[in-house]
Amino acid sequence: MANRLPLERELLRRYDVTGPRYTSYPTAAQFTEAFDGRRYRERVAAGNGDPMPRALSLYVHVPFCRTVCFYCACNKVITANYRRAERYLDRLIQELDLQAALFDDDRPVEQLHLGGGTPTYFTDADLERLIGAIRDRFPLADPPVREFSIEVDPRTVDRERVARLAELGFNRLSLGVQDFDSDVQKAINRIQGVKDTADVVAEARAQGFHSVNLDLMYGLPLQTPERLHRTLDAVQDIRPDRIALYNYAHMPQMFRIQRQIAEASLPSAENKLTLLIEAMQRLAEGGYQYIGMDHFALPGDELAQAANDGTLHRNFQGYATRPDLDLIGLGASSIGQIGDAYSQNRRDPEGHAEAVSAGELPIWRGVELSxxxxxxxxxxxxxxxxxxxxxxxxxxxxxxxxxxxxxxxxxxxxxxxxxxxxxxxxxxxxxxxxxxxxxxxxxxxxxxxxxxxxxxxxxxxxx
CATH class of the missing domain: 1.10.10.920 (Arc Repressor Mutant, subunit A)
Structure with a gap:
């Protein structure tokens, strides 16, 4: 018998309030500028002094995109001027120097995640330069333990590039899709073919990637149950290891680019509930295990295994499998966690560049937990x-x-x-x-x- 999720429309209506996603507690709303580079250094030093210092996870934010997606609420820079990315990479490497000097050599990097923006905005040569800089400055855990993941826009990647990513050590891939319907894609300014996406996933499997994730959205302009149904058919044919089904939050007062979306084109609140219920039921019936919030995984995936054995964790990348790592945030707007303290870098690439060029950690704000x-x-x-x-x-x-x-x-x-x-x-x-x-x-x-x-x-x- 197919799996079913007990989703009830009346309960969904009643509990549809505003609230945090709890990728941290306290949330970023409690970060203050009283937490600065000095306090960050103290936290790192305290971690180095632990009898069993934590291993490390690195998050690198690459904000650049060539075109803008109208739904996007990420920290991004839309530009065709690649020189900006080259200069940004120079600053990232300077920031790596500043961070690496703080950590003892007995703290290997077990996780690396490149997010964006579009990390594959970087050329293969510059991605190689970035990974080489990390290898030169931090000890890396051995491959059975090491997890290297990267967010990919399938429009910027072909089979050859996926093979190159594997050569650089990446073994996890996350692809943005949102919706495959052509009318919805035009409304959000993201035209992306099913075949191109499927080819990237197929090559990732051929290269031995451990896990592939696809991001979807419900509540997008012009989205209907029929259109989303066809998208889910295509996604289930591709059969990624993980699926994230995100709620499109229309907040044009906070994200100006969303003003390009006509509010009249958005599904009504009732239709949005229909989209959610039908999408989640389709995924469950297709053999995906509901992990929590907006995440699904095939039963054999590491995320599903962590959910089943009680080791699931939540951090700034969402649900994760390793709770015992310190996280270093690199690049504009990145958030890190060292012990019982969170820190966030300056949001704008210019401010980030100014700080690291002056030999300073680009920390903007943070919080130490009581x-x-x-x-x-x-x-x-x-x-x-x-x-x-x-x-x-x-x-x-x-x-x-x-x-x-x-x-x-x-x-x-x-x-x-x-x-x-x-x-x-x-x-x-x-x-x-x-x-x-x-x-x-x-x-x-x-x-x-x-x-x-x-x-x-x-x-x-x-x-």
């Missing part, structure tokens, strides 16, 4: 990744009485219990099968900053 932050982060991570919280574990780790410390949060969760989304028992709470799509709603009562952040309208809607 004891209360660490406690709430543990609880929210447990909700988002395992769908449950064990009170005894939390009490032992943080020295609190859970029901007393979180009395207000547990009271706020009463409607979710009444709606059958959550069970709260003597020594824990657990999200039910019916409630698995509402993880953010379960996590939000444990967020001490949420009322203030909501008043600043920083978050998109949950559905």
């Amino acid at each position: 004891a209360d932050d660490r406690l709430r982060r543990d609880v929210i991570q447990s909700v988002m990744c395992q769908g449950r919280v064990d009170f005894d574990t939390v009490e032992e780790r943080h020295g609190v009485i859970f029901r007393q410390y979180f009395a207000e949060a547990l009271e706020e969760l009463t409607p979710l219990v009444d709606d059958g989304l959550l069970d709260i028992h003597a020594r824990g709470l657990a999200v039910t099968e019916r409630g698995q799509f509402f993880l953010r709603n379960v996590a939000m009562p444990f967020d001490a900053y949420l009322v203030e952040a909501r008043n600043q309208r920083r978050f998109s809607r949950v559905i």
Whole structure:
């Protein structure tokens, strides 16, 4: 019998509120400029001094794109002037020098992720230069452990380039698709063929890539259930290891490029729910395991295995499989995490370049976690990744009485219990099968900053 997800339209309507995605806690809304390069260096030094220092993950932000996608809310630079990318790469290598000098040699890089923008905006020669600079400055873990991933625009990559990426050490690929329908593609200014995408995935498999992800969106202009149905047919024929099904959040007041999308062309709230329900059911029926939020994976994929064995983690790249790494953010707007502190680089490439050219870490802001932050982060991570919280574990780790410390949060969760989304028992709470799509709603009562952040309208809607 085909898999089905217990998605109920009335519940989706009722719990469609604004809220964080919890790629961190506290969220970026709590970052302040009081956290600077000096405090970052102190955090790194403290990590170096641990009896068992953490291994490292590197995130490199490449903001450049040749054309603009009207839905995009990423930090990006639209340009055909490749000299800007060359200058940016020079600054990235200078930043690598500054960062590498801080970390002891017994902290190997186990993960590398290139995001954007469009990382494959870089030529093969410049990608090789970047990877070479990383290899020269950081010890790399051996290939069985090492995970190198890159976000790819299939319009910039052919089979030959995929083979070159494999030669450079990349073993995971993420491709943007959003929708294959030609009318939807014209409305979002992203024309992309099914065959080109399928060829990239086929070559990645031929080259031995461990995992391939496709990004999709629901709620796009001119999108209908029939059009999305055809896209999902094509995606299931391609059969990627992972699929991310994102909600298009139309916020033109924050992202000017979205003003190119006529609001009248967007699906109504009711039609958007239809798109979501049908897409998620199709993926589940097609053999994909629902991981949480907007992520699906084939049962044999490492992400599904992590979800099943309780080791799933959530960070700034979304769901991940390794919770025990320190993350170094490189490039404009990148976010890192060193121990119990988050930091974010300056958002604009010019400001980033100015700082590193002066020999300074380009850190713009960040936050150091208090004891209360660490406690709430543990609880929210447990909700988002395992769908449950064990009170005894939390009490032992943080020295609190859970029901007393979180009395207000547990009271706020009463409607979710009444709606059958959550069970709260003597020594824990657990999200039910019916409630698995509402993880953010379960996590939000444990967020001490949420009322203030909501008043600043920083978050998109949950559905």
